[in-house]
Amino acid sequence: MSASSFSHVTGTHLLQREESEGDSYPNNLRLRVHRAISWIQRAEMAAVDGDPDIAFTCYWIAFNAAYAEDTAHAAEVTARALFADYFDKILRLDDGGTIVNAIWEQLSGPVNDILDNQYVYEPFWKHVNGVSGHDNWEARLRSDMQAINQARAGQKTDLLLATLFDRLYVLRNQILHGGATWNSSVNRKQVDDGAEIMAFLIPCFVGVMMDHPDEPWGANYYPVVN
Numbered sequence: 001m002s003a004s005s006f007s008h009v010t011g012t013h014l015l016q017r018e019e020s021e022g023d024s025y026p027n028n029l030r031l032r033v034h035r036a037i038s039w040i041q042r043a044e045m046a047a048v049d050g051d052p053d054i055a056f057t058c059y060w061i062a063f064n065a066a067y068a069e070d071t072a073h074a075a076e077v078t079a080r081a082l083f084a085d086y087f088d089k090i091l092r093l094d095d096g097g098t099i100v101n102a103i104w105e106q107l108s109g110p111v112n113d114i115l116d117n118q119y120v121y122e123p124f125w126k127h128v129n130g131v132s133g134h135d136n137w138e139a140r141l142r143s144d145m146q147a148i149n150q151a152r153a154g155q156k157t158d159l160l161l162a163t164l165f166d167r168l169y170v171l172r173n174q175i176l177h178g179g180a181t182w183n184s185s186v187n188r189k190q191v192d193d194g195a196e197i198m199a200f201l202i203p204c205f206v207g208v209m210m211d212h213p214d215e216p217w218g219a220n221y222y223p224v225v226n
Helices: 011-024 027-048 052-067 079-093 098-106 108-115 122-128 137-153 157-176 188-211
Strands: none
Touching: 011 027, 011 188, 027 052, 027 188, 052 079, 052 157, 052 188, 079 098, 079 157, 079 188, 098 108, 098 157, 098 188, 108 137, 108 157, 108 188, 122 137, 122 157, 137 157, 157 188
């Protein structure tokens, strides 16, 4: 299944909404949405060109534009904590249940493959790099998968989404920190799966934000200065 074959929200759809509604948004949301949509559209171009590396990268930049907040304590907060706060809000505001349905149904195949993939599992790489205390990475991955299955049984979408983005964050680091070769045949599966997941979720996240312009979405990094 291609990354765009079941995506209900596209960059074009979001752009049309921005053009018709954007002037009514608070300044911080308007800037977030504008930046995120620009990167979503570039990601979709890369997907059409058959370039999942660039598609994934552009979707991640769109995700950053959507969620990241410039606060006095931003440097002290981990990415995991920021993700958790953002996902809690997005899931609460996802009135139609699009994201929940995607995680449990439409994206269940690639989501499960990413979660069970050792090459996007941080303890595996710590073991490979000789960091002490990670010889048991296989047992830890099995334990994590058991916890994920329990989350599935309890329909704990917030936990599953947070764990999923833990894995995707490792993939993000591999690509953006030069730990992967562009268009490499090595470890291609997680790049394809990651791009497919992001192609559905990131436009949905932005769409939820546009549905709720009065929510406090936080101050932007690098605001436009005249």
